[in-house]
Amino acid sequence: MTQIVFFILSLGTIIGALGTILCKNAYYSAMWMISTFVSMAGLFVMLNAPFVAMLQIIVYAGAIAILILFVMMLMDRRVLNNKERFNPQYFWGIILGVGLFSDLAVLAFKFRINITNAGKSLTLHGSNTKMVGDVLFKHYLFPFEIIAIILLIALIGAIVLTKKDEEEAR
């Protein structure tokens, strides 16, 4: 049963990823990307991480995909879609991608770890969210603050990049 669910979800993930990079229309690419993210949230639930799965749906399928779709809606449809799909040197890109995957697959098959405590100590009082909050605010408080500052800097950078130039406005 677990195998079947894993097979269906991973198939959805991989087909969504392939559709993202192969579709000619950028809107369809965004839709395939959302399907990839939702299937990956299912895989996260199978790995005993329901909090991260909900975070995946809210942040990736909710925020990032909608941000990309909004920017695409602001643009001219012909500018967005009438260009050529691939680079002229796409053959070498595909070769490099296949080589990267073979490298990672060989590493995965040679990888051995001790998995005796698989699935243990991921919950506190029966809740994964409590455990994540406990560890996040006890051991990882300083990186949490740094991440908050990184988000603030990204916000300011986006505003500065898209505002109108002084010379152009004059």
Added chain:
Amino acid sequence: MLIEYMIVSALLFAIGATGAMIRRNFIVILMSLELMLNGAGMLLITMSYYLGNVSGQIMFIFVAAVAASETAIGLAIVVMMYKRKGSIDINDFSMLKK
């Protein structure tokens, strides 16, 4: 099951890298970067499960925050280049070459 999860995340990473190398549309390249980050994050969650340590999920939260800020900056660059050049083909973005 560990090997299957690792293969799926490696496939996601490789597909994302291939998409970033072969496509010309800047927005699709940003989506490929998201796929790469998600492949790495899925490996973090897998290791968190099989090692019995919740720190991998915390790392995924940090990766998601960095991915969100990276997308915001990338889309700001896209909008800026669209206003300047009227195109989002990356082969038109070669003003630093001259």
